Amino acid sequence: MRITCPYCGERALDEFTYRGDATVKRPDSLDENTAEAWVDYVYLRDNPAGPHKELWHHGAGCHAWLEVTRDTVTHEILDVAFARKGC
Amino acid sequence: MSSLKSMSALHGIVSPGRYGKQDGEPGVVASERRDIGLATIAARKGHEADLTAAVKAAYGAVLPSGPGSAVGPGVRFIGIGPGQWFAVSETLANEALADDLAERLKGLASVADHSSGRAIIRLEGPEVRAVLAKGLALDLDPRVFGDGAAATSTIGHMGALLWRDGEAYDIALFRSVGGSFWGWLRSAAAAFGLEVVTTS
Secondary structure, eight states: OEEEETTTEEEEGGGOEEEEESSOOOOSOOOGGGHHHHHHHHTOOOOOSSEEEEEEEOTTTTOOEEEEEEETTTOOEEEEEESSTTO | OOOOOOOOTTTTTOOSEEESOOSSSOSEEEEEOOSOEEEEEEEOTTOHHHHHHHHHHHHSOOOOSSSBEEEETTEEEEEEETTEEEEEESSSOTTHHHHHHHHHTTTTEEEEEOTTTEEEEEEESTTHHHHHTTTOOSOOOTTTSOTTBEEEEEETTEEEEEEEETTEEEEEEEGGGHHHHHHHHHHHHTTTOEEEOOOO
């Protein structure tokens, strides 16, 4: 599997580290009534068969965090963008 | 503040001479670039455009937006990541480069001195690309990796920054892996003949 880094270009998989689901959002509040949202953020993940947005770190290259859209069935990389917007 | 002494990363590890195939012209000529100024530059948030203008005014180079070099009088700027550059200079030797950058780019970028922190190895000769192909998964064909091109990747599983300066390839490694890299280079280049010269 190869990932086309928006900064470095096409690179081998061993330059990258997988972080996880890119769609989960950290709750803003620590209030008790947000406990359910925290459980969701920390533990619960969808397990889609198909396109999945995920975070990868280009640790052996430009050190940027990337948002990769990967098909979990075929491993096809559908899109790669910087996780930090406005780069 | 006490000042640190500049020391070769390969002192006591690499001796000048011919390695591997002994007959004919060497396929690769290696040298260590010593006493050069090395520094990283990271743009402060929201100051990217000001930083580019300040570097242009102070050093006569336009910071590259991707992996590549911009060369001004005395200083080469290499893109190593979004908003980050690696600066290399022979005229501003050792920590003089980081001092100069920090002064001229004050408030626009964070500057860190890397001189003596990296081993800079220069490879030249007709077989350099064939040798690097044994440990680097990048296309170095001149049509895609021309003069000034740069890449951060791994060579023999060791993190490396590589750039092309004319016909020469310069490789920056953390000095702690200098010895390991030498072991790799010596084996990889043996079939072509490796000549080690000390001067840059």
